[in-house]
Amino acid sequence: xxxxxxxxxxxxxxxxxxxxxxxxxxxxxxxxxxxxxxxxxxxxxxxxxxxxxxxxxxxxxxxxxxxxxxxxxxxxxxxxxxxxxxxxxxxxxxxxxxxxxxxxxxxxxxxxxxxxxxxxxxxxxxxxxxxxxxxxxxxxxxxxxxxxxxxxxxxxxxxxxxxxxxxxxxxxxxxxxxxxxxxxxxxxxxxxxxxxxxxxxxxxxxxxxxxxxxxxxxxxxxxxxxxxxxxxxxxxxxxxxxxxxxxxxxxxxxxxxxxxxxxxxxxxxxxxxxxxxxxxxxxxxxxxxxxxxxxxxxxxxxxxxxxxxxxxxxxxxxxxxxxxxxxxxxxxxxxxxxxxxxxxxxxxxxxxxx
Amino acid sequence: xxxxxxxxxxxxxxxxxxxxxxxxxxxxxxxxxxxxxxxxxxxxxxxxxxxxxxxxxxxxxxxxxxxxxxxxxxxxxxxxxxxxxxxxxxxxxxxxxxxxxxxxxxxxxxxxxxxxxxxxxxxxxxxxxxxxxxxxxxxxxxxxxxxxxxxxxxxxxxxxxxxxxxxxxxxxxxxxxxxxxxxxxxxxxxxxxxxxxxxxxxxxxxxxxxxxxxxxxxxxxxxx
Numbered sequence: 001x002x003x004x005x006x007x008x009x010x011x012x013x014x015x016x017x018x019x020x021x022x023x024x025x026x027x028x029x030x031x032x033x034x035x036x037x038x039x040x041x042x043x044x045x046x047x048x049x050x051x052x053x054x055x056x057x058x059x060x061x062x063x064x065x066x067x068x069x070x071x072x073x074x075x076x077x078x079x080x081x082x083x084x085x086x087x088x089x090x091x092x093x094x095x096x097x098x099x100x101x102x103x104x105x106x107x108x109x110x111x112x113x114x115x116x117x118x119x120x121x122x123x124x125x126x127x128x129x130x131x132x133x134x135x136x137x138x139x140x141x142x143x144x145x146x147x148x149x150x151x152x153x154x155x156x157x158x159x160x161x162x163x164x165x166x167x168x169x170x171x172x173x174x175x176x177x178x179x180x181x182x183x184x185x186x187x188x189x190x191x192x193x194x195x196x197x198x199x200x201x202x203x204x205x206x207x208x209x210x211x212x213x214x215x216x217x218x219x220x221x222x223x224x225x226x227x228x229x230x231x232x233x234x235x236x237x238x239x240x241x242x243x244x245x246x247x248x249x250x251x252x253x254x255x256x257x258x259x260x261x262x263x264x265x266x267x268x269x270x271x272x273x274x275x276x277x278x279x280x281x282x283x284x285x286x287x288x289x290x291x292x293x294x295x296x297x298x299x300x301x302x303x304x305x306x307x308x309x310x311x312x313x314x315x316x317x318x319x320x321x322x323x324x325x326x327x328x329x330x331x332x333x334x335x336x337x338x339x340x341x342x343x344x345x346x347x348x349x350x351x352x353x354x
Numbered sequence: 355x356x357x358x359x360x361x362x363x364x365x366x367x368x369x370x371x372x373x374x375x376x377x378x379x380x381x382x383x384x385x386x387x388x389x390x391x392x393x394x395x396x397x398x399x400x401x402x403x404x405x406x407x408x409x410x411x412x413x414x415x416x417x418x419x420x421x422x423x424x425x426x427x428x429x430x431x432x433x434x435x436x437x438x439x440x441x442x443x444x445x446x447x448x449x450x451x452x453x454x455x456x457x458x459x460x461x462x463x464x465x466x467x468x469x470x471x472x473x474x475x476x477x478x479x480x481x482x483x484x485x486x487x488x489x490x491x492x493x494x495x496x497x498x499x500x501x502x503x504x505x506x507x508x509x510x511x512x513x514x515x516x517x518x519x520x521x522x523x524x525x526x527x528x529x530x531x532x533x534x535x536x537x538x539x540x541x542x543x544x545x546x547x548x549x550x551x552x553x554x555x556x557x558x559x560x561x562x563x564x565x566x567x568x569x570x571x572x573x574x575x576x577x578x
Contacts, residue, residue, distance in 0.1 A: 006462075010493065
């Protein structure tokens with residue numbers, strides 16, 4: 001550590017360049033991770049807020065709640081752990097003709113999802129044609145008691161409340177009554193008509209064995225959200241490639257720095273300085289450079305989090321960013337291993353008679 | 355009693371038709387408090403001999419003893435430890451770590467070898483003797499060649515070794531500086547009771563030697 005600290009102190013420009021490069025890579029990794037997390041959360045925030053474990057859908061729906069229709073017979077008798085959920089895409093228009101794409105989620109007022117819905121402003125849905133909508137709509141000019149028209153119908157819907165984390169597939173969610181869903185979906189109200197898109201359950205062991213109904217885990221439903229898996233895989237690949245690129249760049253820089261010091265190391269070996277001291281100096285130098293770079297990148301990311309508009313779908317999750325930082329540190333240490341062979345094989349004979 | 359003793363050392367480089375006999379049946383010994391100068395032209399085997407004396411090269415055959423310890427039979431770690439404890443190198447080039455100040459050069463040794471080094475008082479005296487006590491906060495790049503060399507000598511003395519091995523210490527120096535370095539090495543040998551061994555092609559240093567050797571075509575002969 002002593003040699004590493006002294007060298008960094010003396011060679012400020014050289015060390016600064018390496019740290020600067022690690023800052024840029026670290027910052028890019030942190031921002032991409034935050035963006036990936038933000039988008040992932042906006043895809044799944046509503047599902048996660050429902051606190052469910054299992055979802056039963058029509059098996060022809062291709063694991064898509066919006067395409068699914070379940071009849072009362074298929075739903076069977078529900079326990080307090082189960083709830084009906086109707087989902088459909090809507091286009092809402094307000095009095096000022098402002099249009100917005102959203103997901104309508106119909107719920108039974110007395111079942112657990114509607115009961116557990118956390119209201120940040122206003123009240124829960126307690127009558128027909130009422131809506132509780134995502135908080136983000138406030139930024140788009142929607143207020144309590146605003147009137148909306150869904151899918152071009154003449155029926156006015158009134159916003160009676162706002163709730164947080166009501167996003168599904170990045171679109172805002174409108175919570176309303178299940179009867180409103182039936183109307184919007186056009187499924188009718190006769191006894192044989194579908195009663196919901198899905199039966200959702202808090203019970204991890206719930207299994208609907210009815211004909212043409214398939215039961216899925218929450219994660220299976222999330223993974224089949226349109227674009228969700230492809231988007232996540234894209235981010236994971238980008239971050240993984242950045243990690244590998246950082247490994248190569250750090251390895252190359254440290255290798256060059258180490259090569260320049262080999263004559264000095266040869267003298268130290270001739271003087272009897274053990275090889276492990278030189279190995280320790282190389283690894284310490286890598287550690288100090290990468291840690292400095294990652295900390296600076298973290299600070300830059302924190303600053304970005306402060307100034308980033310709320311409309312940008314980014315989520316700065318500290319434990320996950322720390323994990324990414326540790327990943328970068330591991331890559332840096334792996335990069336320093338490339339130089340170790342040269343350090344261990346340094347030949348003190350070469351500096352004698354030189 | 356001799357601090358270092360070399361008996362019947364032969365060394366070969368290469369194999370087969372490329373095999374080269376670099377040193378022929380070398381016998382050598384050096385006592386504490388003496389300056390031993392080994393001179394010879396380029397290619398005579400000086401560097402090979404120095405590398406063997408310094409324990410960084412194992413002779414093909416023969417015996418190397420330092421303070422009664424058979425150096426040639428030791429493993430790598432034991433050799434490193436013995437070099438650190440018993441030998442101070444003053445090398446011709448790359449003498450000092452460029453990113454350590456003069457004071458840090460000693461601190462680094464202190465960290466690797468916390469015990470057995472000269473005391474701070476003794477080190478101060480060595481630095482004053484060498485005329486470099488005002489350079490403690492300077493980096494090697496801020497020193498002249500002569501100053502760097504004297505810092506390298508102080509660094510070599512810091513571990514209080516029995517032997518100082520100097521490789522071409524007067525390379526590229528004018529006559530007045532050669533006299534200065536020769537006198538310095540002779541005085542250091544006497545004052546600190548070290549066996550100082552200088553390997554050089556510079557015949558101007560021979561005037562200061564207690565024992566003078568000549569090496570040519572890998573054969574060592576004592577001249578005085």
